Amino acid sequence: MRASDSDRARAEDVLKAGYAEGRLSKHEFDQRMAHVHSATTYGELHHLLADLPQGPSPLPAPAPAFQAPVPAPMPYAPARPWSPVPPPQQTNGNAVGALVCGVLCPFTWGVTAIPAIILGHKARSDIQRTREKGDGMALTGLVFGYLTLVGWMMLLMLGIATGF
Structure with a gap:
């Protein structure tokens, strides 16, 4: 899937955080930043960020291996309709x-x-x-x-x- 400008901006932020934390050298940081600007897909961005801790991933979340079935909602029917005014009394x-x-x-x-x-x-x-x-x-x-x-x-x- 093609990456957008905002995806590249998030990848830049992850690289900057990795460099600030001392996880990347200056040379490695510069190389990866150049590749981020030329990346066109999520896969390329992911490859550049795979070894760094990051917040939200620029990759779409993988599908879960097992997804529990969602229970059907129970039908709801109120016992009687609610009214702010009580019904008028009947005359005998x-x-x-x-x-x-x-x-x-x-x-x-x-x-x-x-x-x-x-x-x-x-x-x-x-x-x-x-x-x-x-x-x-x-x-x-x-x-x-x-x-x-x-x-x-x-x-x-x-x-x-x-x-x-």
Whole structure:
């Protein structure tokens, strides 16, 4: 492989270090420097520096005799995607149903009072167990349902008392 100018400059540095350390005589140093300037391949540079200690070699690193197989990377899948904001809490569906039935009680002559009470109690039980949102809606449905039920009971009692 052909040597570049930077490869020759590194070889010069190795020769200068060898001369400064006393490993080469002045005559030998001058001869090798002349050959470094005329070298065209890595092999020629290596031949000039083979008997000197050197840092990075101007030769490409030899291939290792044995190369252990690189293990395949383990697939990585996070347990759940990370989010800086927690997901919003779900509103209990029974609580929404209890609120709707409770609000409709006066307009349906009390027909939705019983479903409002049933859905309200079921929603509050579920909310307590699952920590969902909607406790206020369930309670509002219960209140409207019970008020409507009590109102109809009072009307019935009043009708019985007056002989209706």
